[in-house]
Amino acid sequence: MADPVKSIVTPIRLEYDYTPGRATSRFLRGIARHCILGQECPKCHKVYVPPRGSCPACAVPTEREVEVRDTGTVVTFSIIRVPSENIHFELPYAAISVLLDGAGIPFFHVVQDIPLDQVRMGLRVRARWVATEALAPTIASIECFVPSGEPDAPWESFREHS
Amino acid sequence: MGETETGGETLRARHVLEYPFRRSLGPILERFFTGLTEQRFVGSRLDDGRVVVPPAEFDPVTAAALGADRLTEVGPGGVVTTWTWVGAPGPKHPLDRPFAWALIRLDGADAPFLHAVDVAQESAMRTGLRVKPRWAAAPVGSIRDVACFEAEA
Ligand SMILES: [Zn+2]
Numbered sequence: 001m002a003d004p005v006k007s008i009v010t011p012i013r014l015e016y017d018y019t020p021g022r023a024t025s026r027f028l029r030g031i032a033r034h035c036i037l038g039q040e041c042p043k044c045h046k047v048y049v050p051p052r053g054s055c056p057a058c059a060v061p062t063e064r065e066v067e068v069r070d071t072g073t074v075v076t077f078s079i080i081r082v083p084s085e086n087i088h089f090e091l092p093y094a095a096i097s098v099l100l101d102g103a104g105i106p107f108f109h110v111v112q113d114i115p116l117d118q119v120r121m122g123l124r125v126r127a128r129w130v131a132t133e134a135l136a137p138t139i140a141s142i143e144c145f146v147p148s149g150e151p152d153a154p155w156e157s158f159r160e161h162s
Numbered sequence: 163m164g165e166t167e168t169g170g171e172t173l174r175a176r177h178v179l180e181y182p183f184r185r186s187l188g189p190i191l192e193r194f195f196t197g198l199t200e201q202r203f204v205g206s207r208l209d210d211g212r213v214v215v216p217p218a219e220f221d222p223v224t225a226a227a228l229g230a231d232r233l234t235e236v237g238p239g240g241v242v243t244t245w246t247w248v249g250a251p252g253p254k255h256p257l258d259r260p261f262a263w264a265l266i267r268l269d270g271a272d273a274p275f276l277h278a279v280d281v282a283q284e285s286a287m288r289t290g291l292r293v294k295p296r297w298a299a300a301p302v303g304s305i306r307d308v309a310c311f312e313a314e315a
Pocket residue numbers: 041042043044045046055056057058059
C-alpha cells in the first residue's frame with residue numbers, strides 16, 4: 001500500500017479590483033502628498049481616518065475634511081510571529097492599533113525601533129514615511145511607526161479605543 | 163497595494179487574498195486521497211445502504227460516525243448526471259482549454275462526484291455520457307491526481 005496521505009493543501013484565492021470610493025481615494029491621494037486626511041461627522045464629531053464617506057453610527061455623510069497629525073498613541077497591539085508572504089517586516093514584530101492625534105478612530109500599522117517587550121498601550125509614536133520621491137497613494141507610503149520619545153499618553157485619553 | 167488610476171476622483175487597485183491552508187485528513191478521508199495515489203476511488207456505505215464518494219466521516223441522516231469498515235471501492239468509470247461548460251478557463255482550473263465541470267456518478271456509487279471532463283467541444287457533452295478518469299502522471303495525494311475525466315472509448 002502507498003504511504004498514507006495525511007494532509008492536503010486547500011488554497012483559497014480571491015483576486016479582485018478594489019475601488020476605495022471617493023472619500024478613501026482622497027485619503028490615499030493625501031498620503032501621496034505626505035498628508036493624512038480624515039472626515040468629521042457633522043453630528044457626533046468623530047473624525048474617521050481613513051474616511052469612508054459616512055458615519056456608521058449616525059448614518060449621515062461625512063463631508064468636512066480634516067487633516068490629522070502623523071503622531072499618535074498605541075491603543076492596542078499584537079506580536080506577530082507568523083510569516084505572511086506580503087509582509088516584509090522581520091519576525092517577530094508588533095502590529096499596532098494607533099490613534100492619530102486629531103483622529104476619532106484608530107487604524108492598524110506596525111511599530112519598529114523598539115524592543116517588543118517595551119511595546120505598550122499609551123506609547124507615543126510618529127509615522128516614518130518613505131522617501132518623498134517614493135510617496136504614492138498607498139498606506140505603504142508610511143513605512144512604519146516609531147517611538148516619538150514623548151511621555152506615554154494617559155489611559156483616559158484613549159480608553160474608548162483600547 | 164498597486165494602484166492604477168481610472169481618471170476622475172476614485173482609485174482602483176488589484177487585490178489578491180490567498181490562504182494556503184493545509185488541512186489534516188483524518189482516518190477516513192486519508193483513505194480516499196491515498197486511494198487516488200493508487201488510481202482507485204474509495205467511497206463509503208451509509209447507514210441506509212447508499213454509497214458516497216468521497217467517503218463520509220459521519221452519516222448525513224443518522225449523524226452516526228462511519229468507521230473504516232464502511233469503506234468501499236467505486237468506479238473508476240461513471241456517468242455524467244449534470245454539467246456546465248467553462249468556455250474561458252481560469253489560471254487555477256485543471257485544464258487550460260474549454261472543458262466541462264460535471265457531476266459524475268461513479269459506478270457503484272449512489273451520489274455524484276464533481277470533476278472536470280475533457281471533451282473537444284461543448285456539443286460532445288451530455289447528461290448520461292459514460293466517462294473514465296485520466297490519471298495524472300505523478301500522483302501527489304490530491305484531487306488533481308485525477309487530471310480530469312474523458313469519454314469512454
Ligand atoms: Zn456620527
